[in-house]
Structures are given as structure tokens and as C-alpha cells.
Amino acid sequence: MSTNLPVTPNDLSAFWMPFTSNRQFKKAPRMFVAAKDMHYTTTDGRQVLDGTSGLWCCNAGHCRPKIVEAIQQQAAELDYAPAFQMGHPKAFELANRLVDIAPAGLNHVLFTNSGSESVETALKVALAYHRVKGEGSRTRLIGRERGYHGVNFGGISVGGIVTNRKMFGTLLAGVDHMPHTHNLAKNAYSKGVPEYGTELADELERIVTLHDASTIAAVIVEPVAGSTGVLIPPQGYLQRLRDITKKHGILLIFDEVITGFGRLGTPFASDYFGVTPDMIVCAKGLTNGVIPMGAVLVTSDIHDAFMQGPEHVIEFFHGYTYSGNPIASAAGLATLETYREEGLLTRGAEMAPYFEAALHSLKGERHVIDIRNIGLVGAIELEPIAGAPTKRAFAAFVKAFETGLLIRTTGDIIALSPPLIIEKHQIDTIVDTLRSILKALD
Numbered sequence: 001m002s003t004n005l006p007v008t009p010n011d012l013s014a015f016w017m018p019f020t021s022n023r024q025f026k027k028a029p030r031m032f033v034a035a036k037d038m039h040y041t042t043t044d045g046r047q048v049l050d051g052t053s054g055l056w057c058c059n060a061g062h063c064r065p066k067i068v069e070a071i072q073q074q075a076a077e078l079d080y081a082p083a084f085q086m087g088h089p090k091a092f093e094l095a096n097r098l099v100d101i102a103p104a105g106l107n108h109v110l111f112t113n114s115g116s117e118s119v120e121t122a123l124k125v126a127l128a129y130h131r132v133k134g135e136g137s138r139t140r141l142i143g144r145e146r147g148y149h150g151v152n153f154g155g156i157s158v159g160g161i162v163t164n165r166k167m168f169g170t171l172l173a174g175v176d177h178m179p180h181t182h183n184l185a186k187n188a189y190s191k192g193v194p195e196y197g198t199e200l201a202d203e204l205e206r207i208v209t210l211h212d213a214s215t216i217a218a219v220i221v222e223p224v225a226g227s228t229g230v231l232i233p234p235q236g237y238l239q240r241l242r243d244i245t246k247k248h249g250i251l252l253i254f255d256e257v258i259t260g261f262g263r264l265g266t267p268f269a270s271d272y273f274g275v276t277p278d279m280i281v282c283a284k285g286l287t288n289g290v291i292p293m294g295a296v297l298v299t300s301d302i303h304d305a306f307m308q309g310p311e312h313v314i315e316f317f318h319g320y321t322y323s324g325n326p327i328a329s330a331a332g333l334a335t336l337e338t339y340r341e342e343g344l345l346t347r348g349a350e351m352a353p354y355f356e357a358a359l360h361s362l363k364g365e366r367h368v369i370d371i372r373n374i375g376l377v378g379a380i381e382l383e384p385i386a387g388a389p390t391k392r393a394f395a396a397f398v399k400a401f402e403t404g405l406l407i408r409t410t411g412d413i414i415a416l417s418p419p420l421i422i423e424k425h426q427i428d429t430i431v432d433t434l435r436s437i438l439k440a441l442d
């Protein structure tokens, strides 16, 4: 086809990349062109061991046959069906399969396209729930310092990462924050759940006393804070949050975008900690990261509160064009089937002791000030370079990529969350590579 349209040169400038130092990246790009199981392939044909499940999402590893086939078939059979006032069977089937693996009582599912949208959806459900119950004064939302709940306005309002908030004005009104639970002085080098800090949950009582329970709709936390650098809740902390929220009629939302789908060695972190919230927010591992999709699981109490009034009226004015999209639903079903066939939702529990011992063997290496782990997630915190925070960990990230290992860094923390199919010798490779990088790091 001949056309006189101008052609933009095929360079890197047009794509404004997310959460990336664009100018630096475009001077020395790092690109993947293929992936299989535990490895990526770079443009120059190198294999890179995936220490982070992509972005905490490819829990079953890469290009898994069942998921690939399901997407291919679905695209050829039913590409799209309207999400409003129409349906298609796979979205219903996926909702049921999700309820099957969810903690008891979380019986209904709203679909979204990302973790961020799931967070917004959950916050809106919380506000609307209290209103349909006749408690419309409950409008406050409580998050936590250092929390990450995606990038939309509700999520950054309840979130507690300064860089993600400070550029964007006054955010949502009526939001308060509990303190984060990270305490290097007392908990450094904890294996699994740290000992100190349960009482930090009592800060919620202080906030309730300040605002009065009748003004508070919901509390949202990540059971294990991931993006801020893997902060594991102190013993008994989540249970105490559950007790306080229940006592005051406040909904508890667990943001399990990272912890969902086997990351801790249980289907959800709620199972790991034995604490059931009123809603679970998830995404990422729901489709093995392959097709964008998120979900919010809610209790029957919440769902049923909306199912009132004339039946021709829409019960909840919320949804996305792609809620329960057929191809995403097919990917989700094939993903859950892969997890089931290979026992991946609990495999993390088997591998966790080996992972823990390997990771903690890095204690004493240069710059390391903490190592922490739970299930198949871990973090190595480095002493920042004075006056140049993040630089040291980022240098480790680049070096790791060059050496054939994908890690994730946030601040001066190296985070690891390998696919749940990882084998012991691959854990050794991760740790050996990190050891040599740390030895050579400025």
C-alpha cells in the first residue's frame, strides 16, 4: 500500500515509559524479545533468569502452553462480548473458580483490568455498601504509610509512597493513614513474620477515636507490602486489624495484587495469616500476567446489600468495557487450571525454607543491612549511598541484568519474587549472582 503519510522514525522516543528513568533507559535499553518458563531472552540472545515473575505476576512462569492455547482459541472463537447487560459463559465460570480457591465467605467477584482498577473498585464498593445500608456518613478511607495500591486517584490517596503522591494535588478528601510496620532496629534479619510491632495495629484505634467509627468506611492494606520493598506484617498484626475493624463496623480490604495466587505458599495471604477480610483485591497472577485482568472478591453480606429494590434497576453503577473480557477470562481459567495441575498455589510453602536459607546466606555481604522473606518473596535491603538514595540498588539491578538475572529494586531494596515453578538450583543461581554483584558494588 502506498501512502504519502509521514513515517515516524522507529526510534525509542515516542513511547513514554511507565515508572522508568526514560532518558537513561533510552541511552542503554534493556529489552526482552521472548520468554519460556523461568527465563527471558534479550535482544542480543542472552538468557535472563526471572527472579521477579516479570512484575510479580507470571507466577506459573512464561509462555505456559495451556494459557497460550486458551488465549489463541478464545481470540478466534469469541473476541469480545459487551460487558454491560450482556454476558458470556467464561466470565461466570472464572468467577466460580475464583470463589472455589478464595477464603470461605468471599463468594462474589467483580472483574477489572488491573490492580489499580481493582483498588478503585473496592474503595467504591466500600463507600456504596455503607450507603445502601443506611450508613452514608461512613466516607473515610484508611490506608497505611508506604502502602502501594496502584496509581489511580483512590489508590494513591490511600497509598503511602511519597513519590507517587506528591505531584498530584490534594488527592481524595477524608483519607487517613496508619504507620508502616518496618522496623530495622528491632526486626532486621527476621525469617518470616517479624516479632515486634503488633501494637502498631492499635494506631487504628487512635484514628477511630479521632474521627469516630461512624465516619469510616474501610481500611485497606497489603497483607505483605510488596512494591515498597517487602514489608512483612509483625506477628498478630493483621488479626488485630481484623478485630478492630470488626468491632467498629469498618470494612477490611486486603490488597492481594502481589500476595494472591500462591506467592506465600497459600492461595491467598489471607489463608497464610488465617485472617479473612471483607474484600480481596487481586490482579497480576490471576491471568499469570499474560492478559490484563483484575478482580475484587467480596462477601455475600456486601453483595446482598446491593441486591434490593426494583429488579430492572442497575444495582451498582460501576464497571469497565473490559470487565470479564472473554480473552482475559479464558487466560484466567487456563491459569487457574495450570496452578491446580502443578500444585503451584501451595508449592511456595515447600520451597520457602530453601529460599529462606539461601537468601539469608547473604547476611554479612557488603552494604547489606537487612534480609527478609516470606513464602517465595524476599528482600535484601542495602545501605543507601549518602546523598544518592536508590543509586546503589539500581546499579545492582543493571549489573544483574547484564549478568543474566532479573531482579526488582525499589529505593535501595532488592526484591525477589520468582515464578512458583522455580527449582532449587535456580534459587542458588539467584543468590550466587547476587553475592558476586554485592561484592563488586560501590
Ligand SMILES: Cc1ncc(COP(=O)(O)O)c(C=O)c1O
Residues within 6 Å of the ligand: 113, 114, 115, 116, 117, 119, 148, 149, 150, 151, 222, 226, 227, 255, 256, 257, 258, 283, 284
Ligand atoms: C499491592 C498492589 N496493589 C495494586 C497494584 C497495581 O496494579 P496494576 O499495576 O496492575 O494497576 C500493585 C502493582 O504492583 C500492587 O502491588
